[in-house]
Amino acid sequence: MTPASPDRLVVLTGADGRLGSRLAFRVAAAGGRQRLLISGRGAAPRLPDGTPLPESEVVVIPAEADARAMSSAFARADAVFLVPGRDRPGRLARHRAAIDAAVLAGVRHVVYVSSIGAAPDAIASGARDDWLTEEYLRGTDLAWTMLRTSMFHRTPTLAVHDESSGAGQQALLRAPAGQGAVATVSHDDVADVATAVLLDEDPRRHAGRTYFLTGPEALTFDDIAATLSAAIGRTIRYVPQTVEQARAQFSRSTATEVEDWITLCQAIEAGVLAQVSPDVGHLAGRRARSLEVWLDDYPAEWAHLRLPSVR
Structure with a gap:
């Protein structure tokens, strides 16, 4: 430096x-x-x-x-x-x-x-x-x-929730982002x-x-869920939402927070955040950190996603 x-x-x-x-x-x-x-x-x-x-x-x-x-x-x-x-x-x-x-x-x-x-x-x-x-x-x-x-690496982890169903307890990443990709950054x-x-x-x-x-790669939310699953040691599944479903899920958040999240996901679905830029590498003098590397570096940021028995 x-x-x-x-x-x-x-x-x-x-x-x-x-x-x-x-x-x-x-x-x-x-x-x-x-x-x-x-x-x-x-x-x-x-x-x-x-x-x-x-x-x-x-x-x-x-x-x-x-x-x-x-x-x-x-x-x-x-x-x-x-x-x-x-x-x-x-x-x-x-x-x-x-x-x-x-x-x-x-x-x-x-x-x-x-x-x-x-x-x-x-x-x-x-x-x-x-x-x-x-x-x-x-x-x-x-x-x-x-x-x-771009969207920060940490943001998708906040949309993962444990939910009970006929198949038992599941960890689901729900977002109204369709199959859009995003090059999340640290x-x-x-x-x-x-x-x-x-x-x-x-x-x-x-x-x-x-x-x-941006980060070094553009990932869909399916890719993000798979990367989280590999790091955490439990399956996390991505479930695309409608706007109405997203509003209901985050009903306890402020109207502004909900609107910011939904419209950000809509931008991802539209491909706005899919670009991968070399600017981090040029200015920081090294390759941008991937989501996988970030998860390894900051386990405390996603500790809430682990099952109670392994926390």
Whole structure:
């Protein structure tokens, strides 16, 4: 890893999330100076002994913070890593407030985590928000880089449920994705790419660029179920759903969460996320991690899928 310049300060939003925390550790390992913005719902990443990451400061940003309130958190920053908000409504407004804050603070470069398929008429609801955020960012004088990501490896594991039937207990992966394929990607790969972009001594190398971050292969949900089965040691079967069945299954989730999941699956069925991109390899300097490798690396992420007797 190339050492970071001691004069360069990067600000990471969402530092208490899966992606932001991984990125924070990488920036720290490279000797970078960073300001970690957290929502207050989670904790900032720390070293194994509980001490803060070196050369880092933590700032809590309330969800309702406006551009002026946020601009102080961006002060003196060379670059800002902007992750999309998890909650709607209001997600797009918060994205715009963060971009306005970067302008007010004199930030030079914003790296935005977008999604593959982002477009004004995107099938996936989240991708439509991402497109509007991209357009807003392009309309400023800021240098920008878009990291358009695929579905993360972890996401399909959340749709696996144990169900009782005449055949006994079964583990079923239910999703309204038909036979579409998706090149799922790991949080680690996105974090590695973000590190390379944020700490590059020549940020102009990435200005105005859009990178597509995927895993090394496109898998159908049948393939995903088979890969999960091999790792876990029990059979997981994929059952395609209708939209109505998906809404009923996730009735306890918020309407926004259900809509985001269903429309993402519809985008997969339409082939929007089937592309395999070489960008992770080019920017991270190694091959993207497959779902199989991720399952081997992170057994705790899918431990809930094991039978009680083998947990």
